[in-house]
Amino acid sequence: MDQKHPPLGGQPSSQPGTPAGAAAALPEHCDFTVFGGTGDLAFRKLLPALFHRDLEGQLPDDFRIIGVSRSDLDTEGYQQLVREALPGHVDPAGHDPATYDAALQRLVGRLHHLVLDAEEPDDWHQLHGLLKDRGRTEAVGGPDEAVRVFYLAVAPALFGPICARLDEIGVVDPTARVVMEKPIGRDLASARAVNDAVGAVFDESQIFRIDHYLGKESVQNLLVTRFANTFLEPLWNSRWVDHVQITVAESLGVGERGGYYDGSGALRDMVQNHLLQLLCLTAMEPPTYVGRETVRDEKLKVLQALKPMGPQDVDRDTVRGQYRQGLVDGQAVAAYSDDLGRAGSSTETFVALKAEVQNWRWAGVPFYLRTGKRMDRRVSEIVVVFKEPPHAMFPGSEGATTANRLHILVQPDEGMRLHLTAKEPGPGGIRLRPVSLDLSYATTFTQRSPDAYERLLMDVVRGNPTHFMRRDEVEAAWSWVEPILERWDELGERPLRYPAGTTGPTAAAMLLERDGRAWQETDQ
Numbered sequence: 001m002d003q004k005h006p007p008l009g010g011q012p013s014s015q016p017g018t019p020a021g022a023a024a025a026l027p028e029h030c031d032f033t034v035f036g037g038t039g040d041l042a043f044r045k046l047l048p049a050l051f052h053r054d055l056e057g058q059l060p061d062d063f064r065i066i067g068v069s070r071s072d073l074d075t076e077g078y079q080q081l082v083r084e085a086l087p088g089h090v091d092p093a094g095h096d097p098a099t100y101d102a103a104l105q106r107l108v109g110r111l112h113h114l115v116l117d118a119e120e121p122d123d124w125h126q127l128h129g130l131l132k133d134r135g136r137t138e139a140v141g142g143p144d145e146a147v148r149v150f151y152l153a154v155a156p157a158l159f160g161p162i163c164a165r166l167d168e169i170g171v172v173d174p175t176a177r178v179v180m181e182k183p184i185g186r187d188l189a190s191a192r193a194v195n196d197a198v199g200a201v202f203d204e205s206q207i208f209r210i211d212h213y214l215g216k217e218s219v220q221n222l223l224v225t226r227f228a229n230t231f232l233e234p235l236w237n238s239r240w241v242d243h244v245q246i247t248v249a250e251s252l253g254v255g256e257r258g259g260y261y262d263g264s265g266a267l268r269d270m271v272q273n274h275l276l277q278l279l280c281l282t283a284m285e286p287p288t289y290v291g292r293e294t295v296r297d298e299k300l301k302v303l304q305a306l307k308p309m310g311p312q313d314v315d316r317d318t319v320r321g322q323y324r325q326g327l328v329d330g331q332a333v334a335a336y337s338d339d340l341g342r343a344g345s346s347t348e349t350f351v352a353l354k355a356e357v358q359n360w361r362w363a364g365v366p367f368y369l370r371t372g373k374r375m376d377r378r379v380s381e382i383v384v385v386f387k388e389p390p391h392a393m394f395p396g397s398e399g400a401t402t403a404n405r406l407h408i409l410v411q412p413d414e415g416m417r418l419h420l421t422a423k424e425p426g427p428g429g430i431r432l433r434p435v436s437l438d439l440s441y442a443t444t445f446t447q448r449s450p451d452a453y454e455r456l457l458m459d460v461v462r463g464n465p466t467h468f469m470r471r472d473e474v475e476a477a478w479s480w481v482e483p484i485l486e487r488w489d490e491l492g493e494r495p496l497r498y499p500a501g502t503t504g505p506t507a508a509a510m511l512l513e514r515d516g517r518a519w520q521e522t523d524q
């Protein structure tokens with residue numbers, strides 16, 4: 001790959017660099033450009049995240065936010081739009097009104113807007129002018145030059161063209177960073193094409209591929225729980241773990257996003273990125289230390305150890321579903337075809353599958369993954385189910401013994417729950433009862449748990465890529481997923497229908513039942 005710009009901080013991208021735990025200092029000057037500054041992502045996630053960081057006093061004084069879109073807005077108009085919209089996304093309740101207003105005022109004062117069509121060659125001089133004219137006289141690349149972040153909150157087809165133009169106008173310097181949102185491609189070839197186009201301008205160390213699951217507190221805590229404690233790691237292997245379940249369920253349907261979603265489906269939209277990333281963090285080996293490349297190196301090894309899916313594996317170990325009409329929270333909801341506005345789509349809104357990590361630690365331990373829309377509840381969780389005790393020591397005892405389970409709750413409530421068996425208090429015979437040790441983030445930690453975007457955006461500004469996906473990870477994930485897509489295409493079958501508001505098609509339950517197991521439907 002022809003890399004035009006030397007890596008961030010002058011380090012080769014293969015070197016580990018700063019440990020992730022030791023936060024690098026925030027730069028004093030930053031220009032944060034959001035392509036797609038008027039879009040849903042910018043208004044719902046990016047601007048609220050920056051607002052919160054500003055409220056906490058984390059943004060340096062010299063931090064400009066430059067929204068870019070084709071909308072006919074001058075800077076004042078954009079500022080007005082954000083001032084009116086932001087309280088809809090960051091609830092003022094719970095904040096001191098004066099502090100909230102001051103932070104809003106400060107954030108709005110940082111905003112600029114440029115009218116620019118990313119597909120047109122004109123207009124880019126404005127961006128060049130704004131980035132180069134910071135009202136200071138320091139030499140370009142000098143210590144006071146601002147760090148430039150380019151956040152691509154636009155359709156992926158624009159990623160390559162935008163990077164090429166940024167290069168042409170000469171605003172990509174060694175400290176610049178680019179942030180890419182999913183989807184990065186819809187198969188291996190298209191992912192490579194996007195990565196090539198962006199990589200022709202930015203060094204890999206300057207590219208931040210965001211998966212917001214990696215910014216969630218509970219997901220980051222998974223690494224800490226595993227590697228900063230001694231008791232779990234000796235059990236974290238095929239000798240003691242029976243199987244692992246990873247569920248990302250949504251109760252919402254596709255809503256307005258039907259057009260986009262129908263070209264994607266649950267496997268591309270969720271499994272290829274979020275679920276495989278959760279699997280990697282669960283299965284990875286301990287790195288020597290938690291650093292910018294070491295964690296990503298270990299995750300990559302997990303992806304490379306996934307057992308490839310041949311046609312027979314796909315037929316046996318994957319289930320596709322599509323929701324039909326049903327009840328969610330007691331309300332009648334429409335079928336996918338109605339949400340989409342047409343019948344006959346073969347796009348899956350649900351996937352369940354059984355994966356295997358073929359290495360010494362995990363040989364023979366199934367990883368069951370499932371994700372779906374319009375399911376009975378909104379939940380993201382990882383459940384590690386341990387083996388039954390090797391010997392029943394309490395013959396004749398009443399009550400159920402259940403295998404120990406560790407639930408890692410990712411959303412909506414972040415936390416962790418360890419299920420044990422205990423003796424029920426009382427005289428006479430021993431009665432066994434399942435109990436749990438609970439760690440709820442909300443009750444254990446008094447401080448507000450920041451949204452994943454808050455942490456990730458600050459990581460971008462600091463130049464810490466630990467919690468972002470590297471090119472080789474994204475492409476390894478596509479390599480594993482692609483044979484599944486190809487087999488489904490070859491079969492040409494329509495996904496199984498499941499009523500909205502349920503746990504998916506019964507075939508998903510059968511996937512585990514035939515192995516003598518069952519999905520954990522509640523965290524109790």
Ligand code: NAP
Nearest residue numbers: 036037038039040041069070071117118119153154155181
């Ligand atoms: P959106 O609401 O449709 O917003 C798109 C933004 O891009 C708008 O600001 C639009 O403004 C701008 N834009 C479109 N074409 C442009 C062009 N030729 N030149 C300059 N600006 C242009 O989309 P979104 O939901 O924010 O999503 C943006 C990206 O993030 C997509 O790739 C999406 O897949 C990804 N993503 C979104 C979410 C989410 O929660 N929304 C989550 C994950 C990933 P104008 O039309 O005024 O130009």
